[in-house]
Each structure stands twice: as C-alpha cells, then as structure tokens.
Amino acid sequence: MxxxxxxxxxxxxxxxxxxxxxxxxxxxxxxxxxxxxxxxxxxxxxxxxxxxxxxxxKVFADTWITLDANAVDQRELTDALAHLESLPGEHGYFTQAFCLDARYFQPRNGERVDAIREAIASEYAGTWLEAPLLTSLILAADRVDSTTGVQMAYLKSWSWRSSKALELKDPGLIAGVGHxxxxxxxxxxxxxxxxxxxxxxxxxNQHRYFGNYHVWESLVRWDKPDTYGVANKRLDVRGDTHRSAFNSRKxxxxxxxxxxxxxxxxxxxxxxxxxxxxxxxxxxxxxxxxxxxxxxxxxxxxxxxxxxxxxxxxxxxxxxxxxxxxxxxxxxxxxxxxxxxxxxxxxxxxxxxxxxx
Ligand SMILES: C[S@@+](CC[C@H](N)C(=O)[O-])C[C@H]1O[C@@H](n2cnc3c(N)ncnc32)[C@H](O)[C@@H]1O
Structure with a gap:
C-alpha cells in the first residue's frame, strides 16, 4: 500500500x-x-x-474492489508483470519531470517507470490488466521514492530506499465483487x-490530495502536463477545478x-x-x-x-x-x-x- x-x-x-x-x-x-x-x-x-x-x-478501487480474483486468469497478470519487469529503462516524461527537474526518484528507477508506463499504455490500455498493472507500478515507485509521504516536496538528500531497484509485485487481487x-x-x-x-x-484540513499526490495523478493519467515550481506539480493543481469543499474552513x-x-x-x-x-x-x-x-x-x-x-x-x-x-x-x-x-x-x-x- x-x-x-x-x-x-x-x-x-x-x-x-x-x-x-x-x-x-x-x-x-x-x-x-x-x-x-x-x-x-x-x-x-x-x-x-x-x-x-x-x-x-479509482485505479486502486478498480484493482482491489471491482476485480474478482476468482473470475480472472491470474496467469495473464503474472505474465504481464514479468514482461513489464524485463523492459529496459528509457528516458521520458517521468524521468525528466520527477527525477531530474525534481528529485522524487533516482533517474535509473524513473527510466524504468517511463518504459513500463509506455508499455501499459500501448499494450494493456482498455484490458482488465490495465488497473492492476498501474497499481503495481505505483506501489513499486512508492517503495523507492525520496519523500516523507507527500509530494509537495522531496528530501534534500536521497532517501535510503530510493537506491533500491524498482520491482513490480503482484498487487494481490481479492475474491468477490464490488464497485x-x-x-x-x-x-x-x-x-x-x-x-x-x-x-x-x-x-x-486545507491540504489538497490532488497537489499532495500529483505524481500519482500524472502517472495514471499519463497526460504529461506542464508543471510549475520546485515540486514540479501539474499546472492544474493551481486552478480551481480540483478544489474540494472539504479543504476549506469556510x-x-x-x-x-x-x-x-x-x-x-x-x-x-x-x-x-x-x-x-x-x-x-x-x-x-x-x-x-x-x-x-x-x-x-x-x-x-x-x-x-x-x-x-x-x-x-x-x-x-x-x-x-x-x-x-x-x-x-x-x-x-x-x-x-x-x-x-x-x-x-x-x-x-x-x-x-x-x-x-
Ligand atoms: C483522509 S483521505 C482518505 C483515506 C482513506 N480512508 C484510506 O485509508 O486510505 C481523504 C480522501 O478524500 C478524497 N477527496 C477529497 N475531496 C473529495 C471529494 N470532494 N469527493 C470525493 N473524494 C474526495 C481524497 O482524494 C482522499 O483520498
């Protein structure tokens, strides 16, 4: 998690x-x-x-709440994870925005995120595997990040876990149906x-989840938005579209x-x-x-x-x-x-x- x-x-x-x-x-x-x-x-x-x-x-809920572990072919997920895990890293949006311009992950892990995310988009979009593969990627990236748990800033020197290699794991589907x-x-x-x-x-309180977890939003949407500030947040974090009524005292x-x-x-x-x-x-x-x-x-x-x-x-x-x-x-x-x-x-x-x- x-x-x-x-x-x-x-x-x-x-x-x-x-x-x-x-x-x-x-x-x-x-x-x-x-x-x-x-x-x-x-x-x-x-x-x-x-x-x-x-x-x-929504991707987490599609994975753990909607999918029924008893109704899918677990081998397809295992094979897809092995395939993505074997891809060589490639410099792309994620590496540039979140490993070089900002430093949430070490570049060699960022390059693997780029390669895996592009492959999910080109090979698995629209299939039942898309959500569990994205979930696996977010969880893998979270295990090697260099933050204190929010993405409004990153640590001044690399966290110990950021030196570990990114590793995709099976998210572990749950039996049963849900929405x-x-x-x-x-x-x-x-x-x-x-x-x-x-x-x-x-x-x-006033802290907005959309800004605090902008890296996960961008990784899932894969819309490669322009960013601003030291934390390299998506430009739409600044606007009113993603404001929640629960984040204002008024x-x-x-x-x-x-x-x-x-x-x-x-x-x-x-x-x-x-x-x-x-x-x-x-x-x-x-x-x-x-x-x-x-x-x-x-x-x-x-x-x-x-x-x-x-x-x-x-x-x-x-x-x-x-x-x-x-x-x-x-x-x-x-x-x-x-x-x-x-x-x-x-x-x-x-x-x-x-x-x-
Ligand atoms: C305190 S967290 C929930 C944590 C969750 N119970 C858990 O254990 O992971 C609040 C959540 O509310 C969501 N949120 C904020 N404003 C919302 C809104 N207006 N409608 C639906 N969800 C909202 C945020 O994205 C965030 O995930």
Whole structure:
C-alpha cells in the first residue's frame, strides 16, 4: 500500500470489526483513498462501493474492489508483470519531470517507470490488466521514492530506499465483487443506492490530495502536463477545478452537513481528528437526526513529514514540524441496538498507536 496522508492503516482492524458487528451486508467507503478500508470490508464478505475524487484511487478501487480474483486468469497478470519487469529503462516524461527537474526518484528507477508506463499504455490500455498493472507500478515507485509521504516536496538528500531497484509485485487481487466510482462525493452521494453501513473519511484540513499526490495523478493519467515550481506539480493543481469543499474552513461544515443528509445508509461511521474545523459537539449535532450517536477516541503519532519538517532540493525547510500527537475519533450514528453491538466489538479489538504517513 502507498504512503498516504490520513490513511487508516492502524484503524483498519477496528473498522473491519465495527462493520462486521453492525451485521451489514452492503457497505460504502466514501473518500476511499488507498482503498484499505474498502478492502477490509470486501474481505469480510460485504458488497462494497468505493468512491474518491482521485484518479489513482479509482485505479486502486478498480484493482482491489471491482476485480474478482476468482473470475480472472491470474496467469495473464503474472505474465504481464514479468514482461513489464524485463523492459529496459528509457528516458521520458517521468524521468525528466520527477527525477531530474525534481528529485522524487533516482533517474535509473524513473527510466524504468517511463518504459513500463509506455508499455501499459500501448499494450494493456482498455484490458482488465490495465488497473492492476498501474497499481503495481505505483506501489513499486512508492517503495523507492525520496519523500516523507507527500509530494509537495522531496528530501534534500536521497532517501535510503530510493537506491533500491524498482520491482513490480503482484498487487494481490481479492475474491468477490464490488464497485468503484470516481467523482465528487458531494455530487454523487445522494444518487447512490442504499447501503447498510457507510464509512466517511473526508480530508481534515486545507491540504489538497490532488497537489499532495500529483505524481500519482500524472502517472495514471499519463497526460504529461506542464508543471510549475520546485515540486514540479501539474499546472492544474493551481486552478480551481480540483478544489474540494472539504479543504476549506469556510465550505467544510456545510459540505459535511450535506453529506450526512445525503448518504443513504442505516448506520454511518465518520472519521475526524483534532485538526478538524468542526468541534465534537457540532458533529454530534449534525448527526442527531440519523439516530443514536456514539464516539470512539484514539491517540496517534503524526505522520513523519510533520515531525522532521519538509525540505526542498536546496535544503531549505519548506514545511514546519508540527505538534507530535493527534487524536482520531470515530463517530457512529444509527440504530441504538446496532451501535451497542459495534461498541461491544471494540472492546475485543486492539488498536496499535503508531505513526503513519
Ligand atoms: C483522509 S483521505 C482518505 C483515506 C482513506 N480512508 C484510506 O485509508 O486510505 C481523504 C480522501 O478524500 C478524497 N477527496 C477529497 N475531496 C473529495 C471529494 N470532494 N469527493 C470525493 N473524494 C474526495 C481524497 O482524494 C482522499 O483520498
């Protein structure tokens, strides 16, 4: 899985247990990101719909949520990965933009990314293999990157992992069926079919995922856009097209209220943390008409980039180290009996307290 801001790695066992205890058979993961929560739901036998605005997230969901491991020919994927792995590197857009103009990856790995991405475009576009091959490529590149987990800057000297050779691995498909959607949750949620349980994990602050993960966006879209600044972000990061209502203090409260009104689910689980612009009381109030409300609280270390500060190519500090601890909260709303079963399940599930990029 990629390093991802706000990813719920440590909470996945708990979220899986909550969904299981709710008795749900259908589930919605809005703001699915890495899809790790949706994957846990699918592994638990639920019919899952995963939604996010990011193009790379749609590729992850197409791989892990839509594809059914039992319905595809695994050998075709193994052969395609072996073929791509054998290609010699070639200098192209990715190497120039992200290894030379900016330094997110070492050039010899960047040249392999270029060669593999061009081959996916020319040999596998439109086939069932396209999504798992792209997922494998993103995961491989993430394992050899030179960042702290976000792509708004890269480390001033190469990270230790960036010297390793890029290696494509099988992403590991999951048995079962599911649905993947890309778009704005605010526009799509009201039109989605009813589900038993919905997990809502919107962004917490002003940092936009489109800018923080612009390299993955460009790698998946393969539209080779012009870039700007030291971080070499896509030009459209600057515009308004990819702004999310959840990234602004002004628009976020109304956006959450609309979402809570629109989501057609018997039970909801909403993630938020102590950086959220809405207070606990405000969130509880917004959930009142959804039934009974409960809150679970957990304390975590912050992601590593926030602890050490973030530097650009010249060694200048471009991101300040922040406070070291944050608090994650899960707000549950729905029928009282369902929530009682869910709360009971948390008493048997351990949550590890550790950092997560
Ligand atoms: C906190 S992250 C979710 C992390 C995810 N639960 C995980 O474990 O990987 C928030 C996600 O919301 C997505 N997002 C931001 N604004 C959105 C919007 N308006 N509609 C849908 N997705 C949005 C971002 O692309 C990002 O993946």
């Amino acid at each position: 990629i390093k991802y801001l706000g990813s719920k790695r440590t909470l996945v066992p708990l979220l899986g247990a909550l969904v299981e205890a709710s008795g749900a058979t259908t589930a919605l993961d809005l703001f699915t990101g890495t899809t790790r929560v949706a994957q846990a739901m699918k592994r638990g036998g639920k019919l899952v719909t995963a939604l996010d605005s990011a193009t790379y997230s 993947a959607l890309q778009g704005d949750a605010l526009e799509l949620t009201a039109s989605l079919p009813a589900v038993d349980i919905a997990y809502l994990d919107p962004p917490y 628009t976020m409260p109304a956006a959450i209220a609309k979402l809570l009104g629109d989501v057609n689910a018997e039970t909801i689980v909403l993630s938020y943390n102590n950086e959220s612009w809405l207070s606990r009381e405000e969130l509880i109030e917004m959930c009142r008409n959804r039934g009974h409300v409960e809150i679970l609280d957990y304390e975590f270390k912050r992601y590593i980039g926030s602890q050490i500060g973030i530097y650009n190519r010249t060694g200048a500090l471009v991101g300040q180290p922040g406070a070291r601890r944050n608090f994650e909260h899960l707000l549950l709303a729905g029928p009282k009996r369902t929530l009682s079963r869910m709360i009971e399940a948390t008493e048997h599930t351990e949550v590890r307290v550790e950092g997560e990029a």
